[in-house]
Amino acid sequence: MRHLLSSADLTRDDVRMLLATAAEMHEVQHRDVKKLPTLRGRTIINLFFEDSTRTRSSFEIAGKWMSADTINITGKGSSTSKGESLRDTVMTIDAMSVDCVVIRHMASGSAHQVSQWVDASVVNAGDGTHEHPTQALLDAYTMEQRLGSLEGRRVAIVGDLTHSRVFRSNAITLRTLGAHVTLVAPPTLMPSGITAWAAADGLELTDDLDAVLASGPDAVMMLRVQRERMSGGFFPTPREYTVGFGLTRERLRALTAANPEAVICHPGPMNRGLEISADAADAAQSLVLDQVSAGVAVRMAVLYHLLAGEEVAA
């Protein structure tokens, strides 16, 4: 692996390898001394043009626990805010001989573009409304920890699909692992061309969340409704959204009744009371904090395979 830009770049074997490595890395988190020498002497830049707490921290901790030198650069607004092109910005960083650039940017495709301009490995930590591949890996890891193999498992992804990079990467990775994926959203929050896309990729589409829950899926992944979408004409009111697409207390009961083993995921941050009720967020079935914990292990695995490969054992 040279870069991790899209979940589509990962074969089933790649995903299996990364998740297996993540399981080893997860053990490190439970040690008193959480430090491996694996990436000593390597330099990782976390280049975050968009606000992020959990993803940036997760990458930073992952790097530090493997002894890499990690540097965080944050930038409000786009790279053009000071008149510099994105290419100039990243080439400046690349000229400092860094080994890896972890980039989050508000523009779709930015990680892909950056990978063509720099010598360093590039990890896509979220590019606009395109993809967030490490989130998909950590979601798969977390679900497998609870459910076992995802082969043949049924996963529902619910909410603002149009603007969700988490959905895009998850749909790909879950299908790569053999899961059945059902997408649930109001028509206004379904991505363009989703009908053809879903048919090509073997995804199911519906706007009936209650029917999906009644069918007893193994996992339900709730997507965050971004506050700026609430006034964008995508749905009439937050109340109406919750009635149609929120994982309310009643729907939690329905899910549990249909499948007592079902789990609930959310990439965070959660809008309690909007897309997910407090009952659901804090339920025993909720994997929200497990996802956060797994995030570090998965990112350690990704950095390991990008920067150490087979040369250095974890």
Added chain:
Amino acid sequence: MSDLLIRGADVLGEGTAHVLVVDGRIAAVGAAAAADAPSGVERLDADGLTLLPGFVDLHTHLREPGREDAETIASGSRAAAVGGYTAVLAMANTSPVTDTAEAAERILDLGRAAGLVDVVPIGAVTKGLEGHELAELGLMHRSRARVSVFSDDGHCVADGRVMRRALEYVRAFGGVVSQHSQDPALAGPQACCHEGELSGRLGLPGWPPVAEASIIARDAMLARHTRSRVHVAHVSTAEGLDVVRWAKAQGIAMTAEVAPHHLALGTELLSGYDPVYKVNPPLRPTEDQEALRAGLADGSIDAVATDHAPHARHDKEHAFVDAAFGMLGLETAFSVVHDLMVRTGRMSMADLARVMSTGPAAVAGLTGHGRPIAAGEPATLVLVDPTAPVTVDRATSQSLSRNTPWHGARLTGAVHTTILRGAVTAREGEPTAC
């Protein structure tokens, strides 16, 4: 201006013939031309070449004033001459905007100083392209520049009341409004990818075809209501073309142009997020490309227009949604259209002359361009080689910018010589002087 004898060209409508040019005009066509040629006249051996009226581009961005690092009127003129153009209409979205008589005259004068093509300024429809108040349309028309085409290109005149008034106003002097048909409420400010499966997968803001078709439909009704002329700039969708056809069938004075890139390049090229393929309107899927090709061949579309949009490298080296819209077009338009439409048998060379010369000249009201190749007519001509292979190399572009999507492309059909009122302005890829 030297006299010229073009020997043995394939002359549209005449077959192989000689053409004698004297004092900037065609003096004779046919066998008599050689006989009448004065001794010592410059002779141009045109064996295997086709002689057409010089090309006219209804849609050129020359960037001067304001962004002379990307293009100047002189460099754009060189690119145009090399591309076989004898007239280009310079879009108004410069900085400052061409929204006054003085601004229009300055562009006219700079074009004359460059001296390679007729640079015809397009006037803004609204002050500052802001879409609210009409620019000084009448004064621009009464100026030395004789502005007859008005456009806020880059922006749509979205306010129906403003568009109505513009159409009413220009009717008085036979002007035309060239509309960038894009409903800004339907295709938002960041829209940069045809709305469809690919935009959904790539996470790029979608630009739906209905945003084009709905404005064309509204403008058709306004043109009918005002009994004025409206021109559809860079039509890009089958839906938009359907409306154009309907309007023409109703007798509405609507014309339309298509850009070579919308004929030849598809949405799928955006999958690599390369901003060289970022244009507005965006590249469309195969079905739209096919519809546009058919519309061009059957005459529903009146003109090929380049939408030549040079950009400095740093304006393209941003994330895709932040990068500038536009690509070069002047130097490659003939080769692309010839390769795609004529070489494949979809159009004849006469059709090509219609859409690249006579059609656009008629839309713009340019009486000295797009003329028949006949005695007494201006010698404003282009010689093309239909069989010449062309490999596009951006390094050799006459433009100051390099944002061509055709770099490395192999096409068939090259511009050989461009002649403006008897003067050779470009020969085999090189402008004669500037």
